[in-house]
Amino acid sequence: MQVKLKIFRYNPEVDKKPHYDKYEVEADPTDRVLDLLEYVKGNFDGTLSFRRSCAHGICGSDAMRINGRNRLACKMLVKELGTDKILVEPILGLPVIKDLIVDMEPFFANYRSVLPYLINDEPPPKKERLQSIEERERFDDTTKCILCACCTTSCPSYWANEQYVGPAAIVAAHRFIFDSRDRAGAERLRILNDQFGVYRCHTIFNCTEACPREIQVTKAIGEVKRAIATGKIE
Amino acid sequence: MSSRPAPQIGFSFEYMMWIFTRLSGLAMFLLSFIGFAGAFWLGARMYLTNNSFVDIGALARWTFFPNPNHVVNTNIPDVAVGWANAWWQIMQITILFLGTTHGMNGLRVVIEDYIDRSWLRTLLRGLIFLLWIFVMLFGIYVIQAS
Numbered sequence: 325m326q327v328k329l330k331i332f333r334y335n336p337e338v339d340k341k342p343h344y345d346k347y348e349v350e351a352d353p354t355d356r357v358l359d360l361l362e363y364v365k366g367n368f369d370g371t372l373s374f375r376r377s378c379a380h381g382i383c384g385s386d387a388m389r390i391n392g393r394n395r396l397a398c399k400m401l402v403k404e405l406g407t408d409k410i411l412v413e414p415i416l417g418l419p420v421i422k423d424l425i426v427d428m429e430p431f432f433a434n435y436r437s438v439l440p441y442l443i444n445d446e447p448p449p450k451k452e453r454l455q456s457i458e459e460r461e462r463f464d465d466t467t468k469c470i471l472c473a474c475c476t477t478s479c480p481s482y483w484a485n486e487q488y489v490g491p492a493a494i495v496a497a498h499r500f501i502f503d504s505r506d507r508a509g510a511e512r513l514r515i516l517n518d519q520f521g522v523y524r525c526h527t528i529f530n531c532t533e534a535c536p537r538e539i540q541v542t543k544a545i546g547e548v549k550r551a552i553a554t555g556k557i558e
Numbered sequence: 559m560s561s562r563p564a565p566q567i568g569f570s571f572e573y574m575m576w577i578f579t580r581l582s583g584l585a586m587f588l589l590s591f592i593g594f595a596g597a598f599w600l601g602a603r604m605y606l607t608n609n610s611f612v613d614i615g616a617l618a619r620w621t622f623f624p625n626p627n628h629v630v631n632t633n634i635p636d637v638a639v640g641w642a643n644a645w646w647q648i649m650q651i652t653i654l655f656l657g658t659t660h661g662m663n664g665l666r667v668v669i670e671d672y673i674d675r676s677w678l679r680t681l682l683r684g685l686i687f688l689l690w691i692f693v694m695l696f697g698i699y700v701i702q703a704s
Contacts, residue, residue, distance in 0.1 A: 481671055484671050484672045484674075485671060485672070485674055487674075504562070506562070507562055507563060509562055509563075509565060510563050510564065510566065513565040514565070514566075517570050517572070517573055518570065518572065519570075519571075519572050519670060521572075523572040523573075523576055523667075524670070524671060526667075526671075549576075551565060552565070552573065553567070553573070553576075553577065554567070555564060555565050555566060555567035556564065556565075557562060557564070557565060
């Protein structure tokens with residue numbers, strides 16, 4: 325099938341303003357949008373810039389806006405779009421560096437602010453810190469995050485104000501708050517009980533819809549809100 | 559294995575207002591039902607049957623803000639007696655407080671969400687606080703004076 329690609333282009337060394345370039349590409353319905361971008365880069369314009377690494381939905385490098393929705397280009401099949409017109413743009417809310425590449429630093433700064441690592445100063449047992457199946461199950465959903473930023477950059481609260489830590493950071497906090505081996509849940513909840521913590525979430529659900537790993541992001545944020553409200557980590 | 563330290567319930571302003579929004583929403587539902595029942599008890603029933611149609615606007619005024627000036631045209635002689643007692647005045651002031659604070663806080667949340675410049679945010683917060691004071695005082699005056 326013939327596909328009409330329209331791609332956001334911006335080179336700060338040459339362009340004053342961003343513009344869109346159009347390409348017509350022969351594609352199979354089972355091709356991924358990433359394949360089309362690679363084809364354009366290899367055959368039409370080598371200057372087209374985008375991030376990609378594993379190309380299998382694990383590394384989280386190639387989050388972009390495809391036909392208006394945040395998706396991983398490597399997981400989005402042409403047939404799933406249901407149209408032969410494909411619009412590819414960078415994710416919103418982060419500064420564009422070039423073409424489809426955005427500056428992820430504000431995103432990672434927010435991520436780091438919630439202490440996204442296991443904190444436990446108690447002397448370790450002889451073997452590992454044991455955990456029951458139920459205790460592991462409690463935070464299983466939020467361990468799936470690959471930090472692609474699809475959720476955070478689909479959130480209108482984040483577009484409006486990048487001081488908001490954003491869904492991805494709260495998901496990362498959730499992963500450790502509800503981990504029975506961790507001891508810093510109270511500290512993380514204190515960080516998130518802030519004007520730019522969980523209270524900028526208005527349950528819009530864009531994050532849940534955008535997540536390529538199908539994490540129940542809004543539910544996780546709700547559980548963090550409940551832990552703050554009740555003072556209990558359950 | 560020792561247990562995890564329990565989090566302290568954080569009494570930040572945002573936390574308090576977040577809880578208040580939820581509780582005041584529920585409380586306004588409850589008060590609406592009381593007000594609705596009270597409106598019928600005090601005579602809205604007659605008003606409804608005297609007309610061939612149900613006047614939703616009039617019923618809402620009876621339910622939420624039943625002072626005699628609002629229902630003076632209804633030809634119900636003992637209206638003023640009913641509204642003047644302390645129970646209905648407390649009811650009205652409670653609804654006024656919950657409704658105004660809930661709504662003004664909603665405006666504040668929009669500002670916190672969308673205004674990035676800190677001086678403008680502070681200015682608008684102040685304006686909303688003044689507006690809140692004004693509506694509260696004006697509302698209480700209307701309730702007491704009628």
